[in-house]
Amino acid sequence: MTRWEPNAGGRLEEAALELFGEHGYDQTTIEDIATRAGVTKRTFFRHYADKREVLFGGGDAFQRFFVESLAAAPAAATPLEAVAVALDAVAGAFADRHEHSARRHRIIAASAELRERELVKLAAVATALAAALRERGVPEPVAGLTAETAVVVFRSAYDRWATADGDEALPALIREALTALQALTAAPGS
Structure with missing residues (x-):
């Protein structure tokens, strides 16, 4: 014993x-x-x-933190500005977890079963964010599209951060992804 x-x-x-x-x-x-x-x-x-x-035990807390951070966004924020506030808060929570996150990311990347589970977790986050956006008065399809966009931005930045040497901070990579998204959606010639 x-x-x-x-x-x-x-x-x-x-x-x-x-x-x-x-x-x-x-x-x-x-x-x-x-x-x-x-x-x-x-x-x-x-x-x-x-x-x-x-590997996924903290998924409910992760989702709650996303939603609570979104709720803390200013009432006048656009849907994308509101999710940017949430993304920034969530990214900040990873500040001292690069090594752990990189190890976890490598393990998940090596297993189809775990990659699928990660996608399920992120889909649940998108669903919760869409509901929170609707509570803020954001109509569909904007609420759903914004929530899915937030998850794509997070995943893109997180993947880059977790596979890099840790020189760039996750919040900076998220802001870079949001800037790229804004450039992508800008009208030609503007």
Whole structure:
């Protein structure tokens, strides 16, 4: 019997990231993760429903933070300005997490199952953002298009940031993506 140690969830997450990186997602078992973390399988299942959730367990909090940040945007903000406020806030939350995010990104990129799960998570964020925009009085199809655009901007910037050496900050990459989007939608000759 191992001695109880605090932060089992954090140890499980770190153990999973290490093992997924060393052996791959498919070759790593829940037993492997629990053993590396110094806990039982039962403890694993107290924290996570399955091994995917070690990588996606914070999805609800991520979605809530996006929506709460959108709600904090000024009432007079255009839909795109409002999601820009949310994007900036969410990006700021990743400031000290580049190494962790890069490791997680590599693991997800290497697995079709995990890439699919990531897309499902981001689709849920878009759905929640669209609902929040509608609550601000933004009609359809603008609410849905703006929400989907926010997710595409985040994903594009996050992918660049997570695969780079960390010299550029995620908020700067998001602003760059928003600027590119604005240039894309500008009228020719303007």
